[in-house]
Amino acid sequence: MRNNHLLILCFAAISTLSNVVNAEGEAGILSLRGQGHFYVGIEVSKPDDKGAVTVKNQMYVGFQLPAEKRHPYPLILIHGGGGQASDWFSTPDGRDGWLDYFVAAGFDVYFIDRPGLGRSPANTAYGELGGPANSQIINFLANSKHWPGDSASATDPSILAWLASSTPGPYAGNEIAAADISELMTKIGPSILVTHSAGGVSGWWAADLNPANLAGMIAIEPAGSNPVEDVRSGLTFVPALPTDFAPVKDAENCAMQATDKVSTLSHYAGKPVMLVGSELGLIQGIPCAVKALTQAGVDVKYTYLPDLGFMGNGHFMMAETNNGELAQVIIDLATAIK
Numbered sequence: 001m002r003n004n005h006l007l008i009l010c011f012a013a014i015s016t017l018s019n020v021v022n023a024e025g026e027a028g029i030l031s032l033r034g035q036g037h038f039y040v041g042i043e044v045s046k047p048d049d050k051g052a053v054t055v056k057n058q059m060y061v062g063f064q065l066p067a068e069k070r071h072p073y074p075l076i077l078i079h080g081g082g083g084q085a086s087d088w089f090s091t092p093d094g095r096d097g098w099l100d101y102f103v104a105a106g107f108d109v110y111f112i113d114r115p116g117l118g119r120s121p122a123n124t125a126y127g128e129l130g131g132p133a134n135s136q137i138i139n140f141l142a143n144s145k146h147w148p149g150d151s152a153s154a155t156d157p158s159i160l161a162w163l164a165s166s167t168p169g170p171y172a173g174n175e176i177a178a179a180d181i182s183e184l185m186t187k188i189g190p191s192i193l194v195t196h197s198a199g200g201v202s203g204w205w206a207a208d209l210n211p212a213n214l215a216g217m218i219a220i221e222p223a224g225s226n227p228v229e230d231v232r233s234g235l236t237f238v239p240a241l242p243t244d245f246a247p248v249k250d251a252e253n254c255a256m257q258a259t260d261k262v263s264t265l266s267h268y269a270g271k272p273v274m275l276v277g278s279e280l281g282l283i284q285g286i287p288c289a290v291k292a293l294t295q296a297g298v299d300v301k302y303t304y305l306p307d308l309g310f311m312g313n314g315h316f317m318m319a320e321t322n323n324g325e326l327a328q329v330i331i332d333l334a335t336a337i338k
Contacts, residue, residue, distance in 0.1 A: 024090060026324055027100035031067040040187065041115065041180030057172060059180035060085070060119035063110045064099065070106025073192045073215040075334060076184065077102075077111040080197025080223075081141075084118025085111040086165045087196070091319045092158035093148035098318045101327035107334065110188060114202055115180055116172035118165075138163045141197075143280050145312025146320035162319060174234065178205030185213035192334050193217045197282070197315065200224050205234040211267040216337035218330060220276045221315055225289035227265060227296055229255040237263035237296070254288035256295055264297035273300045274333045278313035303333065 041059045062085060077099065079087045088099040088111055102109045113120040135154040142151040142159060149158030171177075181202060185191050190213050195203035200222025207214045224230040227237075228247045241263055247255035257263065275290065277283035286302060293300040305313055308329065310322065317326050 024094060024096050024100075027096040027104045027327075030064075030100060030103055032064055032103070033067045033069075034065040035063060037062040039120075040183040041176070057115050057176045057180070058120060059115050059177070059184070060113040061110055061184055062112075063108070064103045065108045066103050066106050068106055069108060071108075071335060073190055073334075073337060074108035074110055074188055075102055076181065076188075076191050076193050077109065078181065078193060078195040078199040078203050079112070079114065079117075080195075080199045081137075082117065082171075084113045084165055086118070088318060091148055091323060092161035095148075095323070098323065098327045098330065101324060102331065102334075105331045105335075107331075108188075110184065110191075112181065112184070114171065114177045114199060116176075120172075135159055135163055141282075141315040142319075144278075144314030144316070144320050145280070146322050147314065147316075148319070148321050151314075162316070174201045174205055177202035178209055178234065181206035182209040182213075185210045189213060190215040192337055194220070194330065194334070195222050196220045196318070198223045201230070201234070207271070208235045208265070208267045211269075211271065214268075214271050216272040216274070216334075218274045218276065218333050220317070220330075221278070221281045221283060221286070222275065225275065226255055226285060226292045227289075227298075228257055228292050229285075229288075235265055236267050238266040239263050250291070252288070252291075254291050256292055262295055265293075266297070268296075268298045271299065272337050273298055275300065275302045276305070276330070276333070277302065278305045278315065278317050279311055280313060281315040281317070303329065305329070 038061055039058045040061060041057050042055050043057045045054045047053050077088050079085055088097050090097040099109060099111060138159055139152060139154060144151060147158065150156040153159060192215050193203045193207060200219050201224035203217060203219065204224055207217055219225065227235055248258050250256050273293065275286055277286050290300055290302050310326065313320055
């Protein structure tokens with residue numbers, strides 16, 4: 001009897017701990033028709049003298065498919081910086097991440113680890129590509145009035161939880177990532193790319209590689225958002241920009257093409273591009289990016305969260321205390337892509 005009593009106490013303690021650590025379910029109960037993972041972008045070496053081969057530049061792809069699909073286009077979630085797909089899974093304090101909200105809203109969702117990050121071991125040139133992420137950069141990017149902890153503390157549990165998913169290894173580069181994302185787009189068909197931060201460049205380039213399978217893009221505080229300033233080497237301009245191209249600055253100090261001869265991003269023609277920025281995030285270049293993209297013939301719109309009443313959010317908005325409300329903003333943008 002005593003042993004049974006101890007067993008009951010232990011079970012109660014474990015259950016209580018589980019409820020605290022895994023206090024999720026905010027997005028609702030998920031019903032799936034399928035989930036799993038696969039790899040794309042696998043490059044196979046020539047056999048060695050024993051017939052063995054190696055692979056490189058592979059990209060991990062996970063997916064969750066709702067039982068009731070309510071939208072025509074799947075979402076491809078492209079994480080930023082030194083993170084990985086788990087950035088979308090849950091928040092540092094254990095609440096549902098955007099992945100759950102998107103699936104609950106009826107979207108087929110695919111999430112990736114960009115090559116060299118997360119579960120995509122692709123490159124060993126560590127010294128050439130820099131070191132691992134550390135708490136300094138996480139503290140800076142987590143600046144928000146909605147961070148689920150003390151964003152200024154290097155040892156706050158929420159900061160450590162977010163830092164834990166940052167890669168200790170190198171990134172294989174946007175050219176490889178874009179090719180892998182493009183292969184995924186071909187595999188699953190027309191898709192909406194949802195990019196965050198440094199993952200923006202991979203998304204811009206992938207979309208340019210595969211316009212036939214691009215339904216639209218939602219770029220959240222993306223890197224490389226001004227096509228004539230940051231990523232022109234990875235995008236197709238018609239006519240091609242001259243080799244000695246240099247942007248000019250307009251009255252608002254935005255890098256633009258000269259108005260006498262404007263090239264267009266033809267692969268983006270008819271593809272809606274939606275930029276999203278927060279009050280405390282990395283948005284300095286977005287207004288200029290909107291102007292440069294529009295000049296290049298892109299159908300672009302900018303959603304500034306304070307205009308919707310969301311004040312005090314930062315760069316990691318998918319991790320913050322109001323992430324569920326912000327997920328709905330992204331869901332509404334994705335739903336508008338027809």
